[in-house]
Amino acid sequence: AQTVTQSQPEMSVQEAETVTLSCTYDTSENNYYLFWYKQPPSRQMILVIRQEAYKQQNATENRFSVNFQKAAKSFSLKISDSQLGDTAMYFCASMNQAGTALIFGKGTTLSVSS
């Protein structure tokens, strides 16, 4: 069975600094997808970034980038130049190639302060 583990329940960072959120996963699939979702206080889950497991190049989306280590089954999220609006709960998730369901971690609450 697929599992996703986020070992950091809470993180804090100051504006303009860089923060890295950790995520490890376990899957028996050969092809799969990994995601980071953000849930701000408005509660709407927003896709931050996605990574196809067969791609070696780390995905980037503006200030957000991932460090994907396939052999180690690690998928960390780096947020550069943190902004107050980045304050949210961040969920790491995996999906098999069939796309039938997301498996989520427990989430990391990130607080960005000025």
Next chain:
Amino acid sequence: EAGVTQFPSHSVIEKGQTVTLRCDPISGHDNLYWYRRVMGKEIKFLLHFVKESKQDESGMPNNRFLAERTGGTYSTLKVQPAELEDSGVYFCASSQELGGTNEKLFFGSGTQLSVL
């Protein structure tokens, strides 16, 4: 373009009562998913519709939960009778494609269900 909408945003009911949650996916999205997050735990998959058909309902906790998607448009999730442990946030998501490189799930804001 309208996103995934869920109604109600909050629901407070007593144990033993019935509650129906509604999800309107993005227009044209054949795939519709229900997820649930119980306080302090992971977001868990409940079920997946492709159009009006249940593709996978392996995550449904028990027979007190009934999901429907008549006509392949909006979906309802009914809990009858509700128990204390059903409290949590119920998320709906939809996607146009199933799997593949363009797979993107769009989530609603969820329904916060409190069973007292």
